[in-house]
Amino acid sequence: MRNEKMILSAFLLPGGYDWRAWRLPGSRSEELGQFEIIAEIAQAYERAKLDSIFIADIISAAPLLEGDVKMGSPYEPVTALSALASVTSRIGLIGTVSTTFNHPFTVARQLGALDVLSGGRAGWNIVTSSRAEENYGIEMPAKEVRYRRALEFVDVVKQLWTSWSDKAVINDRENGRWVDPELIRLIDHEGEFFKVAGFINQRRSPQGHPVLVQAGQSSGGLNLGAEVAEAIYTAQPQREKAIEYYADYKANIQSKGRNPNHTKILPGLIPYVGMTEDEARDVQNSLARFVDFDALRADLATQYGLKLDDVDLDDRIPEERFEGKNDDNAGTRFMAYRHLAVEEKYTLREILINRSSVGGHLMLSGTPSKIADRMIDWFENRACDGFSLNAPAIPQSVTQICELLIPELQERGYFRTEYEGETLREHLGLPIPPAWDV
Numbered sequence: 001m002r003n004e005k006m007i008l009s010a011f012l013l014p015g016g017y018d019w020r021a022w023r024l025p026g027s028r029s030e031e032l033g034q035f036e037i038i039a040e041i042a043q044a045y046e047r048a049k050l051d052s053i054f055i056a057d058i059i060s061a062a063p064l065l066e067g068d069v070k071m072g073s074p075y076e077p078v079t080a081l082s083a084l085a086s087v088t089s090r091i092g093l094i095g096t097v098s099t100t101f102n103h104p105f106t107v108a109r110q111l112g113a114l115d116v117l118s119g120g121r122a123g124w125n126i127v128t129s130s131r132a133e134e135n136y137g138i139e140m141p142a143k144e145v146r147y148r149r150a151l152e153f154v155d156v157v158k159q160l161w162t163s164w165s166d167k168a169v170i171n172d173r174e175n176g177r178w179v180d181p182e183l184i185r186l187i188d189h190e191g192e193f194f195k196v197a198g199f200i201n202q203r204r205s206p207q208g209h210p211v212l213v214q215a216g217q218s219s220g221g222l223n224l225g226a227e228v229a230e231a232i233y234t235a236q237p238q239r240e241k242a243i244e245y246y247a248d249y250k251a252n253i254q255s256k257g258r259n260p261n262h263t264k265i266l267p268g269l270i271p272y273v274g275m276t277e278d279e280a281r282d283v284q285n286s287l288a289r290f291v292d293f294d295a296l297r298a299d300l301a302t303q304y305g306l307k308l309d310d311v312d313l314d315d316r317i318p319e320e321r322f323e324g325k326n327d328d329n330a331g332t333r334f335m336a337y338r339h340l341a342v343e344e345k346y347t348l349r350e351i352l353i354n355r356s357s358v359g360g361h362l363m364l365s366g367t368p369s370k371i372a373d374r375m376i377d378w379f380e381n382r383a384c385d386g387f388s389l390n391a392p393a394i395p396q397s398v399t400q401i402c403e404l405l406i407p408e409l410q411e412r413g414y415f416r417t418e419y420e421g422e423t424l425r426e427h428l429g430l431p432i433p434p435a436w437d438v
């Protein structure tokens, strides 16, 4: 048995991970974009002692208009997490912020403030974004440029976050000095994309600075992750490939001179949990009637350039449609669909249902004990350090995860029964990044 516990973070998608889940009676979809629903979900995950919740961001209503209520869910991560910080006390709060459409000084202040205000619970999912340029009046920079900018962006943000010594606040009432200016560093950064003098008006948080998270799958994305990330989100539906990915990623981190134990790999998992196999299938069965094959075909064309209008739903996608693509230029999710079509001989209908329900992630359906067996097998065999849990339907899947699956993992000794630390870094077993003067 591994020494450390499994890490469990939860994707906060209040419409449900399944594309169609918001359409189920009782889904609370009328509340999307409002506070109470996300507060209740975050509190349920905190009662279950999860490491963190995570809010994704697409920065555009385009997915919503295309019928994707799941990813179009209208929460701006920093504001939503700031509100959640006040109704939770221990769970980590990870938000997505794009390095393509922001400035590092602003991001350092906003996420740094969330970190201080939440008592050291913030995390930053660093993305370079794949759309939304129209909202900023710019042409989308090439992927390679986006990742170069991201590297410099993160470097500037980290410099700002470490520019206050832990001893900078002296609070000297007698001599009228709240900070010691000698202990706050001017970063004086000048690079290809940014010119930032620093001083930032922000004290250090109890965990030093927010945890850096990353999910890029191309070579630029993997490089950024290996350089800076402390947690990695990834879509890995196949166990053997996940083991390979884990080993390669950790080796890559080591080759950058970093400690591979300080980057946690968390593949996505969609659990359909029930006390019996039939009960576990309830949600999937009730979703079956909502599947919208036309919208899903259009989505595959938009996201991956896979044009499938001429393919019958009960036929297989011809192998040549996948030619010329690989993990690097098309992403691991695209390659997962290739695997399903070519090796697993899925029909187009089955692939579209997979897209709709699990989005290329690992899906496990069954009793808590059966799902826990598989999770533990992945964890023990170093296919992962834990999982990014995606509740397929809201609210029922959150209850099933928290009241059935988590207790099973706790009973078997794989998940904490109480928070031991206060900060997200403590939950994840990550070191505090030192301030500039250490």
Ligand SMILES: Cc1cc2nc3c(=O)[nH]c(=O)nc-3n(C[C@H](O)[C@H](O)[C@H](O)COP(=O)(O)O)c2cc1C
Pocket (backbone or CB within 6 Å): 055, 056, 057, 058, 096, 126, 127, 128, 129, 130, 215, 216, 217, 218, 219, 220, 221, 222, 233, 234, 235, 268, 331, 388
């Ligand atoms: C679990 C997971 C969550 C992600 N969340 C976001 C997100 O919130 N916003 C976003 O723009 N991209 C998100 N992405 C996409 C990645 O940042 C990345 O763009 C994608 O995996 C393709 O990799 P590449 O950019 O290196 O080609 C996510 C990816 C994964 C696997």
